Amino acid sequence: MENQKRILIVEDSPTVVEHMKMLLRNSNVKVLNAGSEFGMMQSIESYGKIVDLILMDLTLKAENGMDLIKNLRTNERYNDLPIIIITEHANKDLILEARKLKVCGYLKKPIEKESFLDRIYEVIGNVSLVPRKTDTDDDVEDVQPVAVTETELDNIPDIDALLGLESETMPIEDDLVDPDDSEIIDKSEIPNNESETQNTDDSSSDEDPAKEEKEDELEAEPVPSE
Amino acid sequence: MIDFDSFIIDEMDATKEEIEPLYRIYLNEMEQMIDQLTSASVDNDSDTYKRLLHNVKGINANMRIDILIDPVTSMYTKLLDNDFLDLNVSIQKIIEIFSKVKIEINNYFELE
Numbered sequence: 348m349e350n351q352k353r354i355l356i357v358e359d360s361p362t363v364v365e366h367m368k369m370l371l372r373n374s375n376v377k378v379l380n381a382g383s384e385f386g387m388m389q390s391i392e393s394y395g396k397i398v399d400l401i402l403m404d405l406t407l408k409a410e411n412g413m414d415l416i417k418n419l420r421t422n423e424r425y426n427d428l429p430i431i432i433i434t435e436h437a438n439k440d441l442i443l444e445a446r447k448l449k450v451c452g453y454l455k456k457p458i459e460k461e462s463f464l465d466r467i468y469e470v471i472g473n474v475s476l477v478p479r480k481t482d483t484d485d486d487v488e489d490v491q492p493v494a495v496t497e498t499e500l501d502n503i504p505d506i507d508a509l510l511g512l513e514s515e516t517m518p519i520e521d522d523l524v525d526p527d528d529s530e531i532i533d534k535s536e537i538p539n540n541e542s543e544t545q546n547t548d549d550s551s552s553d554e555d556p557a558k559e560e561k562e563d564e565l566e567a568e569p570v571p572s573e
Numbered sequence: 574m575i576d577f578d579s580f581i582i583d584e585m586d587a588t589k590e591e592i593e594p595l596y597r598i599y600l601n602e603m604e605q606m607i608d609q610l611t612s613a614s615v616d617n618d619s620d621t622y623k624r625l626l627h628n629v630k631g632i633n634a635n636m637r638i639d640i641l642i643d644p645v646t647s648m649y650t651k652l653l654d655n656d657f658l659d660l661n662v663s664i665q666k667i668i669e670i671f672s673k674v675k676i677e678i679n680n681y682f683e684l685e
Contacts, residue, residue, distance in 0.1 A: 362599045362632045369585055369595055406627070435631065457634040460584055 350375070352471050355394045357381040357415065358404040358433065363458070367402065370463055388418055395419065399471045401430045402454070405441075416448050429470050433458070575677050580637045593682050599636050600675055603629070607668055614660055622660075623652050629667075641670055 354376055358364050368378050379398060381390040387410055391401065401419075405412035412432065419425045432445055435456045445453065452466055581592045606629050613622040626649045633641040648663045678684070 360602065360628065360632055362595070362602045363635055365595045365598045366635055369587060369592065372591075406631075408624070408628075456631055457637075460586070 351377055352400070353377045353379060353394075353398040354467070354471075355379045355381055355391065355398040355401045357387060357391060357401060357407070357412065359387075359407050359409075360404075363404070363456075366458060367463070370458070370460055371467075374464070376467075388415055391415060391419060392422070392425075395425050395428055399429065400467065401428060402433060402467075403430055404433045406434070413444065413448070416445075416450065420448055431466060431470060574640055575638060575674065575681075577681055584637070589682065593684075596636075596678050596682060597684070599632065600678060602632060603671055603675075606632075607664075607671060610664060610667075614664055619652065619657070623649065626652065638674055641667065641674060644670060 352375065354371070356364055356367055356378060358367070358380075364380055371378055379394050381387050381394065387407070395401070403412045403416060407415075416430055416432075419428070419430075427449070429451050430449075432450050432453045433456060434441065434453060437453055437455060442453075451470055454463060454466055581587050581589065585592055606625055610622065610625050610629070613619075613625060626645055630642060630645045630649060633639075633645065644663065644666055648660075648667070651657075651659070651663075
């Protein structure tokens with residue numbers, strides 16, 4: 348099919364893969380799957396040459412999704428390949444690390460149709476044959492980035508609340524995270540020639556489910572009064 | 574027990590025939606996961622157990638099988654607190670609930 352986009356799904360649950368395929372079944376998209384467990388990196392590198400977007404689950408059985416992205420970014424060929432990460436928990440550290448790796452957004456699990464298609468639509472264009480909502484629709488809010496300090500960031504339990512988003516998805520944009528990771532800043536404060544943050548070798552974040560759960564518990568703690 | 578309509582029609586915008594393969598895959602994966610959970614409990618392999626439970630929770634959340642999410646989440650929370658006391662009871666409970674889920678799905682699609 349002409350102009351058909353290709354998406355590579357890196358997810359080791361057959362159920363979740365099939366779910367995503369079902370959601371994309373009426374769109375002008377060819378869905379590829381990187382397989383399961385071991386050898387994912389080879390699959391990603393092979394498919395990476397021909398795909399327009401990678402959907403990367405961070406909690407894989409045999410490998411860490413963020414490590415796979417780091418490996419991929421070390422190859423110049425894949426340096427700008429759009430990647431959306433899929434995770435249950437999106438905390439500040441994860442967002443910042445993803446931003447460094449030029450990840451263009453995240454999807455929260457469980458996957459929901461609207462947010463799933465909207466996020467993909469934002470990254471690779473109009474993939475759906477179903478009429479999409481426009482900005483003029485009454486029920487679509489115009490969400491703006493908010494200015495938040497590092498201290499406030501640490502004390503806010505929900506990253507979505509921090510960013511003023513009600514959606515299950517969030518684009519990781521240049522204007523949301525500053526290059527030295529020190530604070531989340533307002534778009535209007537960024538000079539036009541703001542440089543891109545480059546790939547790093549930071550390997551501090553393993554997406555261990557237990558660790559994530561603990562982080563969530565910490566984040567859920569009440570904000571201490573000053 | 575399972576709200577098929579809200580997931581299949583409202584969420585997936587699919588027909589019964591279109592969605593059936595997804596439920597087949599779900600049932601297969603859940604059966605494998607439960608086998609692995611049982612093995613991990615016999616081996617006292619708590620790391621594998623936690624990872625599997627986390628995956629079971631995620632799959633059922635994705636499929637909107639609400640009846641399984643609560644007991645699995647409860648088990649997972651206990652494991653995070655290193656509470657292994659009622660592990661076998663909890664596994665049996667999950668197996669029992671899943672068998673009901675399986676019957677309901679099979680009846681809905683008239684599988685088997």
